Amino acid sequence: MLLGISFGVVAQPLMGHIAPVVMSAIVFAGAAQFAATAVLADGGGAAAAIVAGILLNLRFIPMGIAIAPSLRASVASRAAVGQGMVDASWAMANRGGGRYDVPYMLGATLVQYPAWVAGAAIGVLANDVIGNPEDLGLDAIFPAFFLALLVNELRDGMSMAAALIGAALALALTPFVPPGIPVLAACAGAALGLVRR
Amino acid sequence: MSEVWITIGALAVATALIKASGPVVFGGRSLPPAALHVISLLAAALLSALVMTQTFADDQDLVFDARAAGLATAAGALALRRSLVVTMISAAAATALVRALT
Numbered sequence: 115m116l117l118g119i120s121f122g123v124v125a126q127p128l129m130g131h132i133a134p135v136v137m138s139a140i141v142f143a144g145a146a147q148f149a150a151t152a153v154l155a156d157g158g159g160a161a162a163a164i165v166a167g168i169l170l171n172l173r174f175i176p177m178g179i180a181i182a183p184s185l186r187a188s189v190a191s192r193a194a195v196g197q198g199m200v201d202a203s204w205a206m207a208n209r210g211g212g213r214y215d216v217p218y219m220l221g222a223t224l225v226q227y228p229a230w231v232a233g234a235a236i237g238v239l240a241n242d243v244i245g246n247p248e249d250l251g252l253d254a255i256f257p258a259f260f261l262a263l264l265v266n267e268l269r270d271g272m273s274m275a276a277a278l279i280g281a282a283l284a285l286a287l288t289p290f291v292p293p294g295i296p297v298l299a300a301c302a303g304a305a306l307g308l309v310r311r
Numbered sequence: 312m313s314e315v316w317i318t319i320g321a322l323a324v325a326t327a328l329i330k331a332s333g334p335v336v337f338g339g340r341s342l343p344p345a346a347l348h349v350i351s352l353l354a355a356a357l358l359s360a361l362v363m364t365q366t367f368a369d370d371q372d373l374v375f376d377a378r379a380a381g382l383a384t385a386a387g388a389l390a391l392r393r394s395l396v397v398t399m400i401s402a403a404a405a406t407a408l409v410r411a412l413t
Contacts, residue, residue, distance in 0.1 A: 116399055129315050140323040145361075150318050160314040160321070167322040171329050173357060178333015180350040185338040192338040193331035201361070205354045212347025251406030254381025257365040258402035261385050262395050264358040273355040280356030284363045289371055293364070300360030307348030 117144055117259065118230040120252040122237015123244055125151045131238045138234035142200070142227065144256075146170045149293060169294030176301045177204050184214040198223045205263045272306060279303035377413065381406035 118138060125134035128151060141147055146167035153163040178196050181204070185192050195216060203222030207215045244250065268274050280303035287296040342350070366382045367373055384405035388398040 116396070133315050133319060137319045137322075141319065141326055143322075143326050146322060146326065150322055154314060154318060160317040163314070163318045164321045164325070167318070168325050168329070171322075171326050174326075174330045175333055176353055177357070178330060179337050180333070180353050182334050182337035183340065183342050183347070183350075185334055187339070189335055189338075192334035196330040196332070196334040197327060199330050201358075205358060208351070208354050210351050212342070212344075212350040249407060249410065251377070251381055251403035251408075251410065254366075254378045254385075254402045254406035255399045257362050257378060257382045258385035258388075258399045259395070260358050260361040260365060261382065262389055262398050264355065264362060265389050267355040267358060273352055276352040277355040277359035281359040281363045284360035285367060285373065288364060288368045288373055291371075293368070293370060296368070297357065297360045297364055300356050301353055303356030303360075304349045304352035307350070307352045308345050 115229040115233045116252075116255055118233020119237040119240065120233075120247055120255060121147055121151075122234040122239075123241050123247045123252065124148065124237075125234075126238040126241040128155045134238050135231060135234045138231045141167075142230065143167070143171055143174075144201075144230070145294075166293060169292055170297070172294065172298045173301065174199055176298075176304075180204075180212075181207075181214040181216060181219070183212060184216050195220065200226060201260070202226065202263060205267060208267065210269065272309075276303045276306045279306065377406045377409040380409040 121138060121144065122134050125137070125147070129137070137147055149170050150163040150167035153166045154160070177199055181195070181199070185195060198220045200223055203219045203226065206222055207219035209215050247253070264277060268277060280300035283303060284296040284300040287299055362382070366378045367375065381402035385398050385402040388401050393401070
C-alpha cells in the first residue's frame with residue numbers, strides 16, 4: 115500500500131490523475147513503473163521509457179522458470195499464473211529445495227493488487243498535500259521492503275553466499291550497464307546451487 | 312496518443328508476455344536436482360541485488376546518500392523483529408531526517 119501510494123505521488127505531476135492509476139492496474143510491476151516514469155519525466159521519450167521498464171521486468175523470466183516445476187496445469191493457466199508473480203508474493207512462496215507454493219503466491223498477490231491500485235489512487239490525490247516525495251524519504255521504502263523479504267530468504271550459508279554474490283554483482287555492474295541489467299545479472303549468484311553440498 | 316499512454320500500453324503487454332514466458336516454456340516438467348538448488352537460491356540473490364540498486368544506485372551512478380541511513384534503520388528494525396510496516400516507515404523517516412539535516 116505504501117509503495118503504491120508513493121508511485122501515485124511520484125507519477126502525478128507527469129501523468130495527471132488518471133494515467134498512474136491505469137498504469138498500476140494494467141502493468142502491475144512496481145520497479146518498471148517507477149523506472150518508466152522517471153525516464154519520461156527526464157524527457158527520455160516513450161521508447162526509452164518502455165525499454166527501461168522491460169529491462170527491469172526481465173527478472174520475471176528467471177522468477178517464472180523458478181516456479182515452473184511447481185505448475186502442472188495447461189499452458190493457458192500457466193500463462194495466467196505467471197501474471198500473478200510479483201516480487202513479494204513470489205519470494206514468500208519459496209518453500210526451499212526449488213519448490214514454490216503457487217496457491218499461496220496467488221493468494222498473496224490477490225491481496226496486494228487492490229492495495230497497489232488503490233495506493234496509486236491515494237497517491238495522485240495526496241500529491242498536492244505531500245509535495246516532493248523524497249522529502250518524506252519515500253524512496254527509502256523500497257530497499258527497506260526488499261531487505262525485509264531478503265531476511266526471510268537467508269536460511270543457511272548457501273543462501274547468504276548467494277545473496278552476497280548477488281549484491282556484489284549488482285553493485286559492480288551498475289556503472290557499466292543500463293538500470294535493470296545489474297539485478298538480472300545478479301541472478302547468476304544462484305548458480306552457487308550447482309556446487310555439490 | 313501521448314507518450315504516457317503509449318508507454319503504459321506497451322509495458323502492460325510486454326510485462327504480461329515476460330511473466331508468462333517462464334511458466335509456459337518450463338511449466339509442468341520436473342527439473343534436475345541441480346536446477347532446483349539453483350532455483351532455491353534465486354530469491355536471495357535477486358532480493359539482495361534489488362536492495363543494493365535501490366539504495367546505492369542513481370541510474371548508472373553509485374551513490375551514498377540519505378537512503379543508506381534508511382537502509383541501516385530498516386536493518387535495525389528487522390533485527391528487533393519489528394513488523395514490515397514499522398520497518399518501511401522507520402526507513403522513510405530516517406531518510407527524510409538525514410535529508411532535512413544535510
